[in-house]
Amino acid sequence: MTGAKQGGGGEEPVTLDLLKRKMDDFAKERDWEKFHSPRNLLLALVGEVGELSEIFQWKGEVPKGLPDWKEEEKVHLGEELSDVLLYLVRLSDVCGIDLHEAALRKIELNAQKYPVKKESSNRYKSSDDPSAAA
Numbered sequence: 427m428t429g430a431k432q433g434g435g436g437e438e439p440v441t442l443d444l445l446k447r448k449m450d451d452f453a454k455e456r457d458w459e460k461f462h463s464p465r466n467l468l469l470a471l472v473g474e475v476g477e478l479s480e481i482f483q484w485k486g487e488v489p490k491g492l493p494d495w496k497e498e499e500k501v502h503l504g505e506e507l508s509d510v511l512l513y514l515v516r517l518s519d520v521c522g523i524d525l526h527e528a529a530l531r532k533i534e535l536n537a538q539k540y541p542v543k544k545e546s547s548n549r550y551k552s553s554d555d556p557s558a559a560a
């Protein structure tokens with residue numbers, strides 16, 4: 427999310443803050459701020475998650491890197507992933523949540539909740555849970 431990649435042909439690195447500002451500009455330029463309420467954005471986000479899910483629907487499990495997918499399918503996947511990300515960034519913004527700070531804090535909390543050391547009290551053990559394998 428941060429670092430080397432550049433956004434939209436400009437010089438600025440792609441960051442959550444850049445996406446936030448671009449979404450804000452997008453809404454302002456169209457006078458769409460009135461539509462970008464928390465509830466509307468949440469519903470739009472869920473809708474885009476549905477569109478993302480449709481891409482994988484009925485395919486069964488697919489290998490990482492999607493080696494057998496056509497280029498156009500990967501482009502479509504990138505578009506739907508982006509819609510989810512953009513609505514998430516916008517929703518966080520209109521809710522006054524600093525997503526950068528919140529996400530880093532959550533990663534820290536996750537690490538505390540699931541220490542690297544083996545835990546016999548892991549509540550989420552299942553055959554799909556890598557922490558159950560150890």
Ligand SMILES: Nc1ccn([C@H]2C[C@H](O)[C@@H](COP(=O)(O)OP(=O)(O)OP(=O)(O)O)O2)c(=O)n1
Pocket residue numbers: 452458461477508509512513
């Ligand atoms: N009121 C709106 C409408 C759209 N968008 C932006 C955010 C998303 O990135 C994208 C969503 O556009 P569409 O609703 O047209 O959805 P798709 O691009 O998925 O098109 P379709 O549903 O036709 O596949 O546009 C937005 O910010 N606010």
